Amino acid sequence: MGYIKARKGNIIVYILLGVITFISLFPIIWMCIIAFKGTGESISGFNSLWINNPTLKNFKNVFEVIPILSSLYNSIFTTVMGTITTLFFCSLAGYGFAKYQFPGRDFLFYFIVATLLVPPEVGSIPLFIIMRRLHLINSLWSVIIPKAATAIGIFYMRQYIINIPTEVIESARIDGSSEFGIYLKIIVPMIKPALATWTLLTVIARWNDFFWPLIFLRSTVKHTLMVSISLLPVSDGLSTPWPVIMAGTTFAIIPVVVVYIFLQRFLKSGISAGAVKG
Amino acid sequence: MRLINTLRKHKVPYLFILPFFILFSIFQLYPIVWTVWVSLTKWNGIKQPVFIGLNNYNLLLNDYMFTDAFFNTVVYWVTGVIFIIILSLGIASLLNYNNLKGKGFFKVVTFLPNVSAAIAIGIIFSMLFDKNIGIINEVISLFGINKIGWLTTVKYSKIPVIILNIWRNTPWFTLIILSGLLNIPEEYYEAARIDGANKIQQFFKITLPNLTDILFFCFIILTVNSWKIFNESYILKGPSTSNMSLFQYMYQSGFTAFKMGYASAIGVVLIIILAIVSVVQFILMRKNSEI
Numbered sequence: 001m002g003y004i005k006a007r008k009g010n011i012i013v014y015i016l017l018g019v020i021t022f023i024s025l026f027p028i029i030w031m032c033i034i035a036f037k038g039t040g041e042s043i044s045g046f047n048s049l050w051i052n053n054p055t056l057k058n059f060k061n062v063f064e065v066i067p068i069l070s071s072l073y074n075s076i077f078t079t080v081m082g083t084i085t086t087l088f089f090c091s092l093a094g095y096g097f098a099k100y101q102f103p104g105r106d107f108l109f110y111f112i113v114a115t116l117l118v119p120p121e122v123g124s125i126p127l128f129i130i131m132r133r134l135h136l137i138n139s140l141w142s143v144i145i146p147k148a149a150t151a152i153g154i155f156y157m158r159q160y161i162i163n164i165p166t167e168v169i170e171s172a173r174i175d176g177s178s179e180f181g182i183y184l185k186i187i188v189p190m191i192k193p194a195l196a197t198w199t200l201l202t203v204i205a206r207w208n209d210f211f212w213p214l215i216f217l218r219s220t221v222k223h224t225l226m227v228s229i230s231l232l233p234v235s236d237g238l239s240t241p242w243p244v245i246m247a248g249t250t251f252a253i254i255p256v257v258v259v260y261i262f263l264q265r266f267l268k269s270g271i272s273a274g275a276v277k278g
Numbered sequence: 279m280r281l282i283n284t285l286r287k288h289k290v291p292y293l294f295i296l297p298f299f300i301l302f303s304i305f306q307l308y309p310i311v312w313t314v315w316v317s318l319t320k321w322n323g324i325k326q327p328v329f330i331g332l333n334n335y336n337l338l339l340n341d342y343m344f345t346d347a348f349f350n351t352v353v354y355w356v357t358g359v360i361f362i363i364i365l366s367l368g369i370a371s372l373l374n375y376n377n378l379k380g381k382g383f384f385k386v387v388t389f390l391p392n393v394s395a396a397i398a399i400g401i402i403f404s405m406l407f408d409k410n411i412g413i414i415n416e417v418i419s420l421f422g423i424n425k426i427g428w429l430t431t432v433k434y435s436k437i438p439v440i441i442l443n444i445w446r447n448t449p450w451f452t453l454i455i456l457s458g459l460l461n462i463p464e465e466y467y468e469a470a471r472i473d474g475a476n477k478i479q480q481f482f483k484i485t486l487p488n489l490t491d492i493l494f495f496c497f498i499i500l501t502v503n504s505w506k507i508f509n510e511s512y513i514l515k516g517p518s519t520s521n522m523s524l525f526q527y528m529y530q531s532g533f534t535a536f537k538m539g540y541a542s543a544i545g546v547v548l549i550i551i552l553a554i555v556s557v558v559q560f561i562l563m564r565k566n567s568e569i
Contacts, residue, residue: 013375020369021387024449027402028394030413034405044411089298096294103284108295115307117498117556119506121525122545123309125316125532129323130309149301179290208395210509215533226397230513234404242405249398260393264386267453 028253034246035059043242058247065244066228067220068251074217075207075225078140082206083199085148091195093149094157095187099169109158116151124215131216142216143209143224153198160194161187196266200259207256225252310549317542327539334543344544346519347527350436350511354523355504357440358447363496365444366451371485373452374459385456392449400442400513404429407438407514435516442510447503451496458492459485494563501555505548524548 034043036054041047062068097109120127127146128137136142164187172182188195213224223231229252232245285292317334321327338344373384391399407414407428415425428434466484475483486493511523522530524544532541 009375010378013372013378017372017378017384017388020372021384023445024388024391027399027406027445028390030406031398031402045413045416048411048413089301093295093298096291100288100291100294102288102291105291108299112302115310117502117552118310118549119502119552120306120310121506121508122548123306123313124529125323125538125542125545126309126312127305128533129538130304145301146305149298149306151302151306154298179294183294204393208397210395210397210512211529215529226395229395229401230397232401234401240405242411245401246405249395249401252398253394256395257390257393260390261386264389267389 028257031246031249031253034243035250037243039243058243059250061241061244062248062251065232065241066248067223068225068228068248070221071223071225071228072251074140074222078143078209078213078224079203079206081140082144082147083202085144086150086153086202087195087198089149090153090198091157091161091188091191092183094154095161095183097154098158098161099164099166112151113155116155120146121211124211128215136216138217138219138222140217140222143212146212147206153202156198157191157194160191164190193266196263200263200266203259204256313542313545313549316539317546319539321538322536323538324536330539334540335547337540338543338547343519343522343527344524347522347524350519350521351505351507351524353436354440354443354507354511355501358443358504359497359500361444362448362451362500363493365448366455366496367489369448369452370456370459371481373456385453389449389453391446394446396442396446396509397513399446400510403438403442404514429514429516432517432520435514435520438514439507439510439516439521442514443504443507446510447500451500454496455489455492458489462488494559498556498559502552505552 030048033051034048035058036051036056037043037048038053038055038057041052097105131137131142136145168186168190169182172186173179177185208226209224210226210230213227214230217223217227229248232248234240234245316327318329318331319327320330320333369388372378373381373388378384406412409415409425409427409430412428414428419425426434428438462485466488467480470480470484506525507523508525508529511521511526512529514521516522519527525548528541528544528548531537531544
């Protein structure tokens with residue numbers, strides 16, 4: 001009896017998870033289907049659910065609607081540089097907070113953590129003025145630099161580094177390592193899992209970022225993919241070239257989904273360590 | 279002299295945190311503090327700002343666009359908190375189900391919405407919810423309901439935004455709650471089972487009390503995220519102000535109408551709301567943990 005009951009429970013769980021999986025994936029899969037549809041094929045209602053004559057034409061047409069190559073380059077550049085800078089500044093300062101005693105340490109740290117509750121977007125107007133004075137409007141660095149030092153990043157790195165045994169650091173010091181050498185040669189290799197998690201989370205956030213590129217990158221050649229995508233000619237009904245637009249959004253979604261699927265194994269242990277141990 | 283001595287003695291850690299603090303102060307702290315000052319001025323961002331005291335705040339109170347945006351954001355916040363927390367609790371419990379095969383697969387796949395760009399998904403949603411060609415209307419017509427102009431009528435235009443918000447954010451909170459579930463010792467459940475508690479009793483007597491801290495964390499993060507909703511309502515535009523968020527109105531006032539002072543006042547209102555919410559929550563939390 002118990003066995004049958006357990007199997008029944010299993011089936012319900014699988015059905016529910018199946019539904020959730022379907023809801024999670026549907027918009028993305030459906031986007032891909034539309035992107036491969038030719039001009040003659042109906043894209044409305046249930047007709048949109050299968051493809052009769054798959055075509056790559058839409059992907060070619062995206063190039064005519066938006067400057068997709070420069071947008072792709074800008075997105076990749078800001079994502080890569082944004083991730084590298086965040087990893088460096090946050091892990092270095094996180095190490096400082098985790099493994100050194102110095103006056104004002106706790107105050108400074110909790111002060112940073114307290115600012116987590118104020119979204120930086122609130123300060124976007126002064127930040128825009130600062131960027132203009134630094135002549136960084138329309139420079140890709142304007143979206144990289146402000147996010148290089150984030151409260152959440154330093155919090156996460158400190159939580160991870162604090163668990164590294166201090167003896168390791170002390171013995172390296174006795175062996176004559178310089179302090180920065182310890183960070184580079186001992187700490188960085190030891191926090192690889194944390195760096196990997198943070199890389200994944202930052203890549204997703206940087207790639208998908210829309211607000212900051214929208215206000216700082218005002219010329220078309222400097223637009224990131226998200227800004228370009230938002231300018232696609234979406235209007236009501238059939239006058240919209242939906243297959244071409246879906247081909248465009250595919251460029252925006254698929255790369256980061258692929259990165260995620262390759263790196264997701266770092267996510268499970270990583271994200272919870274930062275969020276829960278706090 | 280003493281300060282210099284302290285600095286010299288602790289040179290290394292200060293040097294380690296210095297680059298972070300320089301960037302953090304210039305690009306995050308200073309702008310937020312400056313916002314408060316700008317909110318007291320009339321400024322187009324180019325000419326000299328003119329100090330006008332609390333005038334911007336006065337204007338806000340009589341601005342129907344502001345009250346609309348405020349109300350819309352409250353709707354996004356409340357629906358987001360209710361649905362996202364309930365859904366992520368449910369999904370996390372499913373993923374935590376004993377002897378479930380393919381756990382890894384389900385975890386990876388159900389997290390995908392959080393990975394995909396809100397802007398791109400917003401565009402996909404605008405096609406899904408399209409009045410004439412959208413599949414949503416096709417599905418509801420199976421139930422004999424007439425086609426609805428989701429994004430063209432004031433009455434319905436918030437719904438796609440709410441759904442997009444829930445769809446995109448639930449996975450992240452599922453992950454957080456799941457990690458909390460994994461931290462509850464299995465012995466608690468065993469003891470409850472021996473005492474004859476059923477699944478529902480176990481959920482309310484063991485699971486929920488052990489998740490209070492994490493649910494509190496989720497609530498705070500959800501609140502901060504909800505009050506700065508921008509992408510969803512920016513891309514899924516409804517008629518007039520029908521689904522404009524507060525943050526979107528701040529963007530509009532500052533970066534398209536160039537009313538920097540006015541926009542900053544909206545920003546300050548946001549800071550005050552978030553401060554109140556977190557203080558209230560903190561007090562409630564303290565009370566709870568004393569019991």
